[in-house]
Amino acid sequence: MTFAVLQEARKPEPIRVGLVGCGGRGTGAAEDVLNAAPGVRLVALADVFPDRIAKCREHLVSLRHEGYAVTDEHCYPGYDGWRRLLDCGIDLVLLCTPPGFRPLHFAAAVESGKHVFFEKPVAVDPVGVRKILASGEEAERRGLGVVTGTIYRHTRKFIETVRRIHEGAIGEILSFRAHYNAGALWRYDRKSGDRDLEFQVRNWPYFDWLSGDIVVEQHVHTLDVVSWALGRKALRAIGTGGQAARTGPEHGNVYDHFAIDYAFEGGVHGLSMNRQIAGGHGEVGAWFVGTEGVASPYEGTIAGSKPWKYEGESENAYVREHSDLIESIRAGKPLNEARQIAESTLLAILGREAAYTGKTITWEQILDSDLDLTPPGFDWANPDPVRDPPVRSVPMPGRPREARTA
Numbered sequence: 124m125t126f127a128v129l130q131e132a133r134k135p136e137p138i139r140v141g142l143v144g145c146g147g148r149g150t151g152a153a154e155d156v157l158n159a160a161p162g163v164r165l166v167a168l169a170d171v172f173p174d175r176i177a178k179c180r181e182h183l184v185s186l187r188h189e190g191y192a193v194t195d196e197h198c199y200p201g202y203d204g205w206r207r208l209l210d211c212g213i214d215l216v217l218l219c220t221p222p223g224f225r226p227l228h229f230a231a232a233v234e235s236g237k238h239v240f241f242e243k244p245v246a247v248d249p250v251g252v253r254k255i256l257a258s259g260e261e262a263e264r265r266g267l268g269v270v271t272g273t274i275y276r277h278t279r280k281f282i283e284t285v286r287r288i289h290e291g292a293i294g295e296i297l298s299f300r301a302h303y304n305a306g307a308l309w310r311y312d313r314k315s316g317d318r319d320l321e322f323q324v325r326n327w328p329y330f331d332w333l334s335g336d337i338v339v340e341q342h343v344h345t346l347d348v349v350s351w352a353l354g355r356k357a358l359r360a361i362g363t364g365g366q367a368a369r370t371g372p373e374h375g376n377v378y379d380h381f382a383i384d385y386a387f388e389g390g391v392h393g394l395s396m397n398r399q400i401a402g403g404h405g406e407v408g409a410w411f412v413g414t415e416g417v418a419s420p421y422e423g424t425i426a427g428s429k430p431w432k433y434e435g436e437s438e439n440a441y442v443r444e445h446s447d448l449i450e451s452i453r454a455g456k457p458l459n460e461a462r463q464i465a466e467s468t469l470l471a472i473l474g475r476e477a478a479y480t481g482k483t484i485t486w487e488q489i490l491d492s493d494l495d496l497t498p499p500g501f502d503w504a505n506p507d508p509v510r511d512p513p514v515r516s517v518p519m520p521g522r523p524r525e526a527r528t529a
């Protein structure tokens with residue numbers, strides 16, 4: 124056998140990838156998957172808006188990557204573009220739209236037998252979380268790979284620190300702090316002629332039904348680290364929050380700050396804080412306090428009776444998460460992170476609802492809740508671009524959720 128024939132025989136099975144949601148993260152994820160493993164071909168793009176597909180394509184073309192193979196025929200605009208993309212012969216789909224669409228897109232991807240990378244968070248309400256759990260189980264039955272965008276689970280520094288926490292390096296865990304205190308976020312300026320639906324979908328972080336609010340959309344990263352490191356059940360939450368700096372209609376109906384107190388099994392209590400306001404002190408991290416020390420996965424450190432510091436190389440976890448997924452598929456042991464991200468998303472929703480209502484809310488209450496943020500009459504699968512989804516008012520702690528007007 125010649126060397127060339129041997130090389131050909133060793134080539135991995137090609138993986139054909141399609142992207143749904145060609146915005147900032149989707150474009151990044153498409154680039155990352157191309158760099159994650161040999162034999163990856165990016166073949167299709169879908170987005171509601173043709174201008175987003177065009178911008179994404181322009182970037183991907185500029186990379187001159189040999190795996191880039193998107194033709195005009197495989198670009199799918201419109202609210203139903205994702206359906207056509209799922210039917211175009213791909214093996215793996217990247218779901219990178221606003222999270223409100225995720226339960227629908229994930230279910231359809233699994234039903235059509237696709238491996239899935241989906242961005243965090245994966246739902247905005249408990250009804251959506253339960254759909255993700257069901258589709259995740261179906262993916263398991265079908266042997267499909269499912270990886271999500273909680274990058275820290277694929278980052279060596281975090282993996283090593285959390286492993287040490289689990290092995291008892293800080294003794295019995297007593298408490299934690301989890302912060303995502305950031306500056307202002309990007310915002311889409313409304314253009315004349317934009318209908319409400321287009322404005323809301325383009326400006327999605329500011330509408331509860333599309334983003335789940337900042338604690339779900341952004342802070343889920345940190346709460347996922349909490350859930351992972353503690354490895355035990357959340358019991359309940361109380362919280363507060365509001366709009367301090369972002370008060371105009373362009374900021375929709377979400378808060379710009381939250382403070383939530385979580386109780387977990389085993390007497391563990393922790394404070395979670397999340398802010399998106401310009402000019403403040405920025406701090407993102409989680410600290411775990413135990414009977415024998417303090418661990419910080421973000422810093423890769425343990426202080427106390429067994430001090431330790433991560434000395435390994437830093438790596439690009441945005442690429443690593445795709446490499447891990449593809450390696451697991453090719454090895455016939457596909458990863459399935461659906462339950463893990465569904466539960467972290469629900470942990471964030473629990474905190475949000477505690478803050479919105481001003482009430483103590485338990486894990487069972489939120490898990491069983493019928494809360495569905497879909498605007499009245501809105502069809503996720505086939506939105507009517509002319510019928511504008513009403514915007515709920517900004518939640519007021521202490522006022523029952525039902526009392527909020529549409």
Ligand SMILES: NC(=O)c1ccc[n+]([C@@H]2O[C@H](COP(=O)([O-])OP(=O)(O)OC[C@H]3O[C@@H](n4cnc5c(N)ncnc54)[C@H](O)[C@@H]3O)[C@@H](O)[C@H]2O)c1
Nearest residue numbers: 144145146147148149170171175219220222242243244272
């Ligand atoms: N893991 C991370 O570090 C990270 C970082 C940024 C964003 N994200 C997540 O990625 C997701 C996307 O965020 P983004 O910053 O890229 O937002 P974005 O607005 O830049 O991109 C979202 C894209 O989805 C498109 N879209 C909306 N509804 C759609 C639908 N029904 N079908 C097809 N396309 C649709 C929009 O037109 C837009 O192009 C969010 O869930 C966000 O939380 C994760």
